[in-house]
Amino acid sequence: MAYPTTTMLNGWIDGIGVLGPGLDNWAEAQATLTGAADYEPRPIMVPPPVALPPPERRRVGLAVKVALAVAQEAIAAARLDAKHLVAIFSSSGADGDNCDAICRVLASEDRHISPTRFHNSVHNASAGYWGIASGAMTPATVLCAYDGSFGAGLLEALTQVAVDGVGTLLVTYEAPHPEPLHAKRPLPAAFGLALALMPQKGPNSLARLQINWVEAPLDRVANPGLEALRRQIPAARGLPLLQALARGRAGRVILEYLEPLRLAVDIQPCR
Amino acid sequence: MTPVHLSHFTVSSCLGHGLDAILTALRQQRGGLAPCRFETVRDLDTHVGEVPKVDDFPLPASLAEYECRNNRLAFLGLQQDGFSSAVEAAIARYGRRRLGVLLGTSTAGILQTEQAYRRRDPNTGALPNDFNYRTTHNTYSVADFVRRWYRLEGPAVVVSTACSSSAKVFASAARMLAAGVIDAAIVGGVDSLCLTTLYGFNSLELLSAEPCRPFDVDRKGISIGEAAAFVLLERPGESLDANAVLLLGTGESSDAYHMSAPHPEGLGARMAMAAALRSAGLQAADIDYINLHGTATPSNDAAEGKAVAALFGDRASYSSTKGATGHTLGAAGGLEAVISALALQHAFLPGGINTLHLDPAIPIQYLTANSELAPRRVMSNSFGFGGTNCSLVLGRAG
Numbered sequence: 001m002a003y004p005t006t007t008m009l010n011g012w013i014d015g016i017g018v019l020g021p022g023l024d025n026w027a028e029a030q031a032t033l034t035g036a037a038d039y040e041p042r043p044i045m046v047p048p049p050v051a052l053p054p055p056e057r058r059r060v061g062l063a064v065k066v067a068l069a070v071a072q073e074a075i076a077a078a079r080l081d082a083k084h085l086v087a088i089f090s091s092s093g094a095d096g097d098n099c100d101a102i103c104r105v106l107a108s109e110d111r112h113i114s115p116t117r118f119h120n121s122v123h124n125a126s127a128g129y130w131g132i133a134s135g136a137m138t139p140a141t142v143l144c145a146y147d148g149s150f151g152a153g154l155l156e157a158l159t160q161v162a163v164d165g166v167g168t169l170l171v172t173y174e175a176p177h178p179e180p181l182h183a184k185r186p187l188p189a190a191f192g193l194a195l196a197l198m199p200q201k202g203p204n205s206l207a208r209l210q211i212n213w214v215e216a217p218l219d220r221v222a223n224p225g226l227e228a229l230r231r232q233i234p235a236a237r238g239l240p241l242l243q244a245l246a247r248g249r250a251g252r253v254i255l256e257y258l259e260p261l262r263l264a265v266d267i268q269p270c271r
Numbered sequence: 272m273t274p275v276h277l278s279h280f281t282v283s284s285c286l287g288h289g290l291d292a293i294l295t296a297l298r299q300q301r302g303g304l305a306p307c308r309f310e311t312v313r314d315l316d317t318h319v320g321e322v323p324k325v326d327d328f329p330l331p332a333s334l335a336e337y338e339c340r341n342n343r344l345a346f347l348g349l350q351q352d353g354f355s356s357a358v359e360a361a362i363a364r365y366g367r368r369r370l371g372v373l374l375g376t377s378t379a380g381i382l383q384t385e386q387a388y389r390r391r392d393p394n395t396g397a398l399p400n401d402f403n404y405r406t407t408h409n410t411y412s413v414a415d416f417v418r419r420w421y422r423l424e425g426p427a428v429v430v431s432t433a434c435s436s437s438a439k440v441f442a443s444a445a446r447m448l449a450a451g452v453i454d455a456a457i458v459g460g461v462d463s464l465c466l467t468t469l470y471g472f473n474s475l476e477l478l479s480a481e482p483c484r485p486f487d488v489d490r491k492g493i494s495i496g497e498a499a500a501f502v503l504l505e506r507p508g509e510s511l512d513a514n515a516v517l518l519l520g521t522g523e524s525s526d527a528y529h530m531s532a533p534h535p536e537g538l539g540a541r542m543a544m545a546a547a548l549r550s551a552g553l554q555a556a557d558i559d560y561i562n563l564h565g566t567a568t569p570s571n572d573a574a575e576g577k578a579v580a581a582l583f584g585d586r587a588s589y590s591s592t593k594g595a596t597g598h599t600l601g602a603a604g605g606l607e608a609v610i611s612a613l614a615l616q617h618a619f620l621p622g623g624i625n626t627l628h629l630d631p632a633i634p635i636q637y638l639t640a641n642s643e644l645a646p647r648r649v650m651s652n653s654f655g656f657g658g659t660n661c662s663l664v665l666g667r668a669g
Contacts, residue, residue, distance in 0.1 A: 009450060009452070056530075059530075087525075092409065092410075092411070093409070094410075099381075099384075102467055102471075103384055103385055103388040104388060105470075106385050106388065106466045106467065106470060107385070107388035107389045107391070111314070111466065111470045112470070112474060113467075113470050113471055113474050114474060115474045115475050115531070117471075117474075118467070118470075118471030118472075118474055118475060118531075119471075119475070119530040119531040119656060119657075120530070121467060121471065122377065122431070122432075122433045122655075122656045122657060123377070123410050123431035123432075123433075124431060124432040124433055124655070124656065124657045124659055125530065125657060127432065127525070127657055127659060128530045128656065128657025128658060128659070129530070129657075131525040131526065131527035131528070131657070131658055132527055132528065132529070132530075134527070135527050136525060136527055137524055137525050137526070137527050137538070137539055137542060138524070138525060139523030139524060139525065140432070140523075140525045140659055141430060141432065141439060141443065141523075141659075142430065142431050142432045142659070143428050143429065143430060143431070144409070144410035144411045144428070144429045144431055145411050145414075145427065145428045145429070146405060146409055146411040146412075146415065149411075152426070152427075152428045155426060155452070156428065156443060159443075159446045159447055159450050159452060160446060162450050163446040163449045163450050164446065179396065179397075180388075180391060180396050180397050180398045181384075181398070181404065183397060183398065184398055184402065184403075184404040185404045185405070185409075213426075257426075258418075258426070258427055260424055261368070261424065261425075261426075
């Protein structure tokens with residue numbers, strides 16, 4: 001049997017969700033990304049996770065709230081039902097507040113940690129709460145590749161789209177760690193980015209993506225404030241892709257993955 | 272799916288280092304769980320499955336920044352059964368960029384952070400200078416370590432979905448092979464003992480005081496273990512030995528039910544198993560043995576029992592090998608895939624140990640003794656926190 005030997009993978013973007021400092025949602029972020037509006041960094045405004053039942057709503061931390069918010073935004077924009085989509089969550093550090101709380105208790109005389117703290121400590125808390133919030137019993141994968149987490153998520157998502165022919169929701173997110181972890185892993189702000197990726201072009205498709213890996217210089221974001229986010233937060237490594245999509249022009253962006261590889265994303269707008 | 276060849280594999284657990292150790296222990300129905308004396312833990316009445324001599328395998332000086340129990344366990348594991356030679360041969364065949372590293376872990380090197388918190392500066396609260404978050408604590412550190420050790424340049428990732436982590440990497444790698452993204456993959460899982468899981472499962476009241484007893488009517492919870500399991504996956508060559516083991520199908524699902532409790536009817540588990548059968552193009556009757564997730568908590572075993580009984584009834588044989596190895600959490604899927612591969616190659620079904628009185632409410636043929644029935648196709652189940660499920664179907668080539 002002959003197998004393909006290139007890494008070329010295709011998919012269509014049907015919906016986008018974004019949330020970060022000065023980026024409240026995709027509709028408003030587009031003007032900032034194209035330079036039509038100034039970038040005004042301000043504390044992130046996280047919508048409450050209303051899709052969760054009240055007990056779970058009280059238990060989730062900032063990282064999960066950001067993940068659920070962008071996931072919901074991407075699905076709504078694409079007019080898709082989460083119950084039909086595979087979900088891929090990718091985060092470098094997940095819930096740092098929760099990790100800090102557990103490590104403090106474990107370093108103390110009384111090591112009794114709360115059950116909620118413990119079940120929120122798993123890297124896949126976002127996927128678990130997403131399942132509860134959306135009712136989706138479809139597969140959910142949760143990844144980590146440190147600073148390459150966005151690239152790893154995009155590669156996994158487009159592989160699922162291409163091989164299994166299924167609609168796939170990619171959610172990449174990050175939240176800052178409190179001190180003393182912050183000094184060892186400084187993430188300046190929470191950030192989330194979600195893409196609803198489909199195997200075929202549909203009425204809501206925004207652009208066709210094709211990815212490959214290359215050795216080439218990274219694309220950056222012209223605005224210094226946004227570029228600082230890109231550089232400092234793994235989930236924001238996808239900002240050059242969002243900027244290209246906001247501009248609506250065909251082209252190629254080079255995104256960070258794992259040295260020495262970068263991900264080249266070829267973009268062909270649908271309208 | 273297109274079958275994938277498990278061209279080389281190894282596992283190290285509390286039963287010992289390498290395949291001979293685990294095969295001998297399984298043949299003798301011997302377990303490796305012992306009262307917990309791990310690290311500073313003195314107040315938990317539980318048994319653990321500690322891998323012997325992890326501390327005797329320091330990392331090579333060039334990768335000293337990755338020093339932590341989890342990466343030591345990984346390094347120990349890579350040195351068994353000629354696994355590294357097989358990786359080097361694959362690199363020679365395909366090139367450094369065509370070999371992926373996809374590993375599962377739940378806690379990576381978090382023990383390093385737990386210990387660093389005890390050494391916080393009394394004045395500033397700062398963590399000690401020698402603590403390196405990226406190379407130890409971070410979930411990705413074990414895949415990064417393995418990628419650096421073999422000087423690989425291809426894709427790498429850690430899947431961290433609690434106890435299904437290192438089963439799901441088989442599914443991810445199979446997709447990447449099918450897409451042509453890679454030509455081979457190092458998959459598996461590494462999870463090591465740490466305080467977070469010991470005290471965390473204790474807080475959920477899920478730790479057993481005695482060695483765990485899967486599917487026993489008096490089961491009282493889990494015994495935590497640790498393990499390093501590695502498998503080299505490749506596309507099958509032209510002529511496969513009859514003894515070769517193939518990954519025939521993978522099935523994944525989500526419970527969408529609760530963060531730390533399974534769907535009571537095992538609905539998500541059943542969906543994952545059915546998807547694995549579809550992926551393999553097989554019927555339930557084609558599966559001879561199922562290595563159960565079988566954690567020995569009352570609710571997990573009951574839910575899984577309902578799911579397998581509904582799908583396979585009494586046509587298949589079942590056991591959980593966690594009575595021998597403990598629940599190795601993020602490494603469990605990889606460990607149990609290797610046990611399933613050994614059952615296929617060595618023509619036996621491993622009986623579960625510690626189980627004295629089968630739960631009469633679970634109507635399945637649970638093996639408490641080894642069977643010499645030679646299986647042709649087996650299923651391995653891994654179901655995690657947050658309801659992330661994965662089932663693998665493995666079979667003999669001949």
